[in-house]
Amino acid sequence: MEQKQPQKSLKKERVERAAGWFVGAIIASVVLAALILTVKYNTANFEYKGYDVKKVTPKGTTATFYVVKVPIRIYGATNNYYLFLRNDPRELESLEVEGTAREVLLDPKPEKVYLTHSPDMENISYVGLAMLQVSNVIGMNGVFKIPTTGAVTREIGGRPESINLTKTCSDSSEKVLVIEFRYANKTRVYVDETGWRCVIIEGKDKDELIGAADKTVLALLGL
Secondary structure, eight states, X not given: XXXXXXXXXXXXXXXXXXXXXXXXXXHHHHHHHHHHHHSOEEEEEEEETTEEEEEEEETTOOOOEEEEEEEEEETTEEEEEEEEESSOGGGGTTSEEOTTHHHHXXXXXXXXXXXXXXXXXXXXXXXXXXXXXXXXXXXXXXXXXXXXXXXXXOOTTSOOSOGGGBOOGGGOOSSEEEEEEEEOSSOEEEEOTTSSSEEEEEESSHHHHHHHHHHHHHHHTTO
């Protein structure tokens, strides 16, 4: 007779599956960036707040990316960082970002960042893209080099045995930054005052959620 897997193990497996896409998404983003920089593409250039922006459409696809060249000065040397946006930054001007959000995100620099979302959210692949946009700037492979981990706000069916992949605003602290992605009636980026250090990124739908994530990384870079 086939033995049933222990309930705790099943819970842990579901949580790991729910957050496991994050690692795969990071790998996919690296591959995508390499493809965009190496394959043939159609481009259109413009300037945004003094920075060069290249609109990129890889040939043979309908995908469009906006590559912003941002000079970053670190340890006395200035290097160009290429920010990949899914939206034209000019079209995000009216998107609301609470004035204190950038301070909460960066001042002081957190020791750890958790990007979290409800496992029940629809269009989860788009939620993953929104989280990836932020991770690409704030994470170890980005500008700020902060250890960044994907998480979920809760496990379906109960609290998991391994809680390190379950994060909400209540887990934020002076040293730990929690950024939660949600769907809401309004697209905006704001600070959850009930948490010690928690920023909420909200979108009315999957596309606006990615737009809010793009706006967040622009704010992170002071744009």
